[in-house]
Amino acid sequence: MNVRMLQRFKKIKDVTSSVLSVFSVETNHLHTYPNFTKNTFDVDRGPYRSLEEHHLTYFRDVLGENGLVVDLCDLEKYNVDFMKHLRGGSTLVLRPTATEQVSKILSFCNHHHLAVCTQGGNTGICGGATPIFDEIILSMELMNKIIHLDELSSVLTCEAGCVLENLDHYLNERNLMMPIDLGAKGSCHIGGNISTNAGGIRLYRYGNLQGNILGLEVVKANGEILNCMNTLKKDNTGFHLKHLFIGSEGTLGIITKAAIQCVPKPKSVKLxxxxxxxxxKILKAFNKARHDLGEIISAVEVMDHQTMEMVEEYTDLSSPIGRYPIYLIIETSGSDETHDEEKLNRYFESCMDKHFILNGVVASSTTQIQKLWSIREKIAESFYKDGYVFSYDISLPLPSYYDFVTEMRHYMGEKSHRVFGFGHLGDGNLHLQISVKEFSKEILDYIEPHIYKRVEELKGSISAEHGIGFLKRKYLPMIKSSVNISTMRNLKNLMDPKGILNPYKVL
Structure with a gap:
């Protein structure tokens, strides 16, 4: 190994924490570069070894120089989470291009007791893909190959680092589409989607991602490669091992390949x-849509006027129908445009006659539909500009769905700048956002125990589609029984006895 690289690594290792802290203050980018998570949340480092020069030599031999990221400026995008709320202190990112390299890396890390944080597109909101201390970041961004598409069965086989939107573009040219659609599709990885069992706007139609995964290739903590890459829709031979890793957030193994059941591209889409x-009134309109539109509904979204107001404030978008207290978005996907249009018109007129809705617009062209969907997709971009936003991804029974937002608005009072709610009404998934001027531990402690206690009382879930990660782990015992959690711990100890995979997350 050349001396220059060793010296540079040594220098970064010695000064990362102090330099990054000074950089944040001097450039006045406190929001862009948050405080270190270990300091903000007072976390104790686990009993893991720190990086040494001979570790770096080994990784360079496996990956080559282009497979390592050690430059201070380049490291920052991997160390800071998507929401710009969390920040680790990793001094090394590894970027493998093949499963065999991942196997060698994990075998070495397991033997030397080096902690690993696996990262896809780093778009999660719970801190599951961001290091807490100096864990080695294992980035899957270079494992982005589409391996095969069986157009007869519509099964796509690809590597875990494929960007969701790229997969959708590839399938679109073949009259197919992914069964999942997310606001972060331009940067999120399919491996990360699978490891969090992501939901998205079309879960109402196509179900959880878990139900669309036919096979996985996974590297275990000790480096063993577990091949569960069956592409059959029905395979009842033994334990369904792949399900262990769907939703486990990289704590049990590293997903490297996936076989996904894709769906036909609809011939008629309307919004x-x-x-x-x-x-x-929204609930009445939704219930009527379930009966009147039934088989052609593909998405049902809701947003309140505070959400719309924020989008209008921070983007060049605006409501196409003027301002109303609350909005409902219904997407339909079918195979007969005339049939779908007739059903939609009857539904729309009936909702107006019954006063379920006050106004509305129907979009049929691709351009119109994309423009209306962009309002929903720009929400996340907008609230980054609205101060420090506490973001909560919860499931609630429909009668309590929006009452929860109203309750939190009263609870916060003048402590918040804005409390707003939007989400996937079709599956009861609410995204509650609380905007404040700046983060403080006091405001965090005021908000979270109350929210999660109320979710528990309402028989809801503290994580609908984004996982537990780092931010929600201490609240897991409120929702899961001690038997559930002990079983999870037993699985973790069996699969990763040294605890090197994504420590400080979930459990």
Whole structure:
């Protein structure tokens, strides 16, 4: 190994924490470069070894120089989370290009007791893909090959680092589509989607990602490669091992390949953008849609006027129907445009006659539909500009869905700048956002125990589609029984006895 690289690594290792802290203050980018997570949340480092020069030599031999990231400026994008709330202190990113390299890396890390944080597109909101201390970041960004598409069965085989939007573009040219659609599709990786069992806007139609994964290739903590890459829709031979890793957030093994059941691209897509007086009316309109539109509904989204107000404030987008207290978005996907249009028109007129909705617009062209969907997709981009936003991804029974937002608005009072809610009404998934001027431990302690206690009382879930990660782990015992958690710990100890995979997360 050349001396220059060793010296540079040594220098980074010695000064990373102090330099990054000074950089944040002097450039006045406190929001862009948050405080270190270990300091903000007072976390104790686990009993893992620190990087040494001979470790770096080994990784360079396995990956080559281009497979390592050690430059201070380049490291920052891997160390800071998508929400710009969390920040690790990793001094090394490894970028493998093949499963065999991942196997060698994990075998070495397991033997030398080096902690590993696996990262895809780093778009999660729970801190599951961001290091807490100096864990080695294992980035899957170079494992981005589409391996095969069986167009007869519509099964796509690809590597874990494939960007979701790229997969969708590839399938679109073949009259197929991914069964999942996310706001972060331009940067999130399919491996990360699988490891968090991501939901998204079309879960109502196509179900959880878990139900669309036919096979996985996974590297275990000790480096063994577990091949569960069956592409059959039905295979009942023994334990369904692949399900262990779907939703386990990289704590049990590293997903390297996946076989995904894709779906036909619909011939007729339409979008309804509706305004209503209150959430009670929204529920009536939704219930009517379930009966009137039934088999062609592919997505049902809701957003309140505070959300729309924020989007209008920070983007060049605006409501196509004017301002209303609450909005409902219904997407339909079918095979007969005339049939779908007739059903939609009857539904729309009936909702107006019954006063379930006050106004609305139906979009049929691709351009119109994309423009209306962009309002929903720009929400996340907007609230980054609205101060420090506490973001909560919860599931609730529908009667309590929006009452929860109203309750939190009263609870926060003048302590917050804005409390707003939007989400996937079709599956009861609410995204509750609380915007404040700046982060403080006091405001965090004021918000979170109350939210999660109320979710528990309402028989909801503290994580609908984004996992537990780092931020929600201490609240897991509120929702899961001690038997559930002990079983999870037993699985973790069996699969990763040294605890090197994504420490400080989930458990």
């Amino acid at each position: 309804l953008f509706l305004g209503a007086q209150n959430f009670t």
